[in-house]
Amino acid sequence: MDVLARCSKCGAGLPVRAADAPAAIRCGRCGSDIPLSFSAAERADTAVDSCPVCQGADFYTRKDFDPTIGVTVVVIGAAMSAVFYWFGRDLVAYSILGGAALIDLAVYGRLKDLTVCYRCHTEFRGAYRCTAPAFDLHIADVLEQEYERRIGRR
Ligand SMILES: [Zn+2]
Numbered sequence: 445m446d447v448l449a450r451c452s453k454c455g456a457g458l459p460v461r462a463a464d465a466p467a468a469i470r471c472g473r474c475g476s477d478i479p480l481s482f483s484a485a486e487r488a489d490t491a492v493d494s495c496p497v498c499q500g501a502d503f504y505t506r507k508d509f510d511p512t513i514g515v516t517v518v519v520i521g522a523a524m525s526a527v528f529y530w531f532g533r534d535l536v537a538y539s540i541l542g543g544a545a546l547i548d549l550a551v552y553g554r555l556k557d558l559t560v561c562y563r564c565h566t567e568f569r570g571a572y573r574c575t576a577p578a579f580d581l582h583i584a585d586v587l588e589q590e591y592e593r594r595i596g597r598r
């Protein structure tokens with residue numbers, strides 16, 4: 445499982461492999477040490493049960509969406525259809541636009557799920573099954589505030 449540990453001081457994302465992760469990593473941006481405690485399930489890539497950074501056990505699942513891919517497809521599609529539109533081939537122009545939108549949908553549908561820690565926003569990618577529920581704004585509010593008080597950010 446690949447983990448993007450979130451530095452509690454500066455919010456930088458630090459990639460770690462759970463299988464051979466050290467007991468602590470140093471943040472490349474602000475230099476603070478971040479202790480990591482991975483569970484056996486996380487090292488074996490079977491489940492996300494406790495957060496290695498904040499020890500929380502509240503997670504949500506979201507699509508691993510890379511917005512740059514989708515935007516690129518739409519921009520290229522729009523540029524191509526503009527050319528055809530210019531030459532008076534409206535139908536071709538519209539079908540290219542529609543095609544770009546379809547490719548976008550296909551890209552979105554193939555996206556993998558990833559698990560995110562509500563408190564510190566550490567991300568977990570791997571072959572394990574994502575069982576966490578979808579994002580809930582109310583839970584996020586409560587847990588983020590609790591975590592920020594704990595680490596003394598507010
Ligand atoms: Zn940092």
Ligand SMILES: [Zn+2]
Pocket residue numbers: 495496497498499500561562563564565566
């Ligand atoms: Zn966490």
